[in-house]
Amino acid sequence: MRSAFVLHTYPWRESSLIVEFLTENEGRVSTVAKGARRSTSNLRGLLVPFNRLLIRYSKKGDLRSLISAEWDERGKKQLGGKQLFVGFYINELILKFVQKSESCKMLFSDYDSTLKNLVLFPEMQEVHLRRFEFAILKEIGVMPDFSDPVVTGNNPLYLSPERGIFYEDDITNLTLNVREDFFLIEPMLLQVLITLNSETYGWNKVYQDKKYWLKVKSLLRFLLNGQLNSIELKSRRIMKEINQFSRE
16 A cells, blocks of 8 residues: 555546545556545545545556555644635645656655645745745755755855756856846855755745845745746636735
């Protein structure tokens, strides 16, 4: 049995479901749960987003057959209110960015802790969200490892979603628009990113510094938009609409 989180489900044929899971050792796994929509199915109530389950599925094919599923006692979390929409946004990021059948143990752990923190500390929702964005960008190789000596120092860096890190001398030899194609990381911001890269509690500290918190948010948005080709995710659009409605 493998531990897995339900990311998304949608109907398949008359009585079945396609279920997208996040697993620790195989990353994203797509399965078909035959008969799961029938009123007599023992899977009813289990295959719901954010549920952590113990599952068995077939080993071959892009679309696996779900053989069995049961509760994983480590994963009973109940998101509600705005945290629910944050959860859907995080799930959508995983569906967009994480490849099928590729191990992602660190991201699995980050996802688990993010759900727990959203439930236990909802007042710090934005910190939990940005931490996960940072983690998934690292997982797919877009966010550099800021513990690497290559990216430390006192010189400004330029970061591209597609091309990685460049230095000042590199930029002058390129024919790209620096403002549009790169994000400038000055030395002080670099120190902040090094802290976020290595310290769990550093996120709360940076959150209190609005100047650098806004810069971190801008960097995350810049890199995410670069991967999404500026296409807005459905969950993010819904969150924006709710926030706008609540202010009126």
